[in-house]
Amino acid sequence: MSLAIDILSGICLFTGAVLMIISALGVIRLPDLFTRLHGASIADTGGAFLLLIGMVLQADTFLVAIKLGLIGIVLFFTAPTASHAVAHAALIGGLSPDDPKANQGKDEAEEDRT
Amino acid sequence: MVSARTFSLFLVLFATWLLLSGIWDPFLIASGAVSSLLVVYLAHRMSVIDGEGHPIQLSWKLLTYLPWLAWQILISNIAVCRMVLSPSMKLDAGSGWVSASQKTPVGLVTFANSITLTPGTVALAVYPDTIQVHALDRSGIEELKAGEMNRRVCAMEGQS
Numbered sequence: 001m002s003l004a005i006d007i008l009s010g011i012c013l014f015t016g017a018v019l020m021i022i023s024a025l026g027v028i029r030l031p032d033l034f035t036r037l038h039g040a041s042i043a044d045t046g047g048a049f050l051l052l053i054g055m056v057l058q059a060d061t062f063l064v065a066i067k068l069g070l071i072g073i074v075l076f077f078t079a080p081t082a083s084h085a086v087a088h089a090a091l092i093g094g095l096s097p098d099d100p101k102a103n104q105g106k107d108e109a110e111e112d113r114t
Numbered sequence: 115m116v117s118a119r120t121f122s123l124f125l126v127l128f129a130t131w132l133l134l135s136g137i138w139d140p141f142l143i144a145s146g147a148v149s150s151l152l153v154v155y156l157a158h159r160m161s162v163i164d165g166e167g168h169p170i171q172l173s174w175k176l177l178t179y180l181p182w183l184a185w186q187i188l189i190s191n192i193a194v195c196r197m198v199l200s201p202s203m204k205l206d207a208g209s210g211w212v213s214a215s216q217k218t219p220v221g222l223v224t225f226a227n228s229i230t231l232t233p234g235t236v237a238l239a240v241y242p243d244t245i246q247v248h249a250l251d252r253s254g255i256e257e258l259k260a261g262e263m264n265r266r267v268c269a270m271e272g273q274s
Contacts, residue, residue: 022195030203034207034248035250039198041234042194045232066134067133070134077227079231087238091246
């Protein structure tokens with residue numbers, strides 16, 4: 001029984017870690033702020049929750065599992081709120097949500113000025 | 115005098131205290147009860163114990179909505195991973211408007227948060243009857259326009 005739980009939690013932890021790496025890769029590879037936000041949201045959801053599930057399966061007391069669950073609840077509400085705040089700020093700041101190339105141009109202009 | 119909502123806020127706060135402390139001695143339990151009461155009193159004075167501050171009206175319906183949302187998150191996680199890992203990375207990113215038919219602010223926020231929580235779509239701006247959405251692939255917007263998530267959030271929100 002405990003072997004089955006170990007295997008299951010190992011799978012969750014490994015998949016979560018892989019998702020975190022893919023998410024980081026996405027932030028590097030995707031072209032502009034809005035699309036990069038989608039890459040980052042893999043880490044917010046799939047990555048974070050799989051890691052938490054893997055850790056809950058390894059928790060040796062009920063109280064530890066509850067605390068991990070509370071972390072999950074906090075992430076569940078704050079992650080989309082933060083993503084929305086960044087996206088909304090970018091929209092108001094004048095980035096075009098429809099044209100990644102135009103936004104790249106703006107990024108480079110910003111770098112030249114500094 | 116004490117409404118069900120106020121009482122449930124106290125229970126939630128007290129349960130949180132007990133579960134986080136995990137020490138069952140009378141002094142700590144008593145101080146937990148006192149501080150929970152104090153917080154309930156402050157929340158009552160600030161008039162934040164309502165359908166927005168402590169939305170107990172959602173509790174049971176959430177149980178049917180959350181598994182569906184988790185499934186959606188799983189599906190779109192795989193889709194976004196595929197796009198990130200594809201060597202050519204032909205993106206069709208763009209934004210669009212999705213109508214939101216929720217009647218309460220809590221429902222609208224739940225819908226917008228669900229959109230953002232699902233990888234591949236982000237809520238850019240929220241208005242009372244529409245949400246501007248950015249998607250990594252335009253098919254994501256078409257899927258939202260079809261209205262399945264909108265309908266499910268409305269069903270969860272119910273009439274309050």
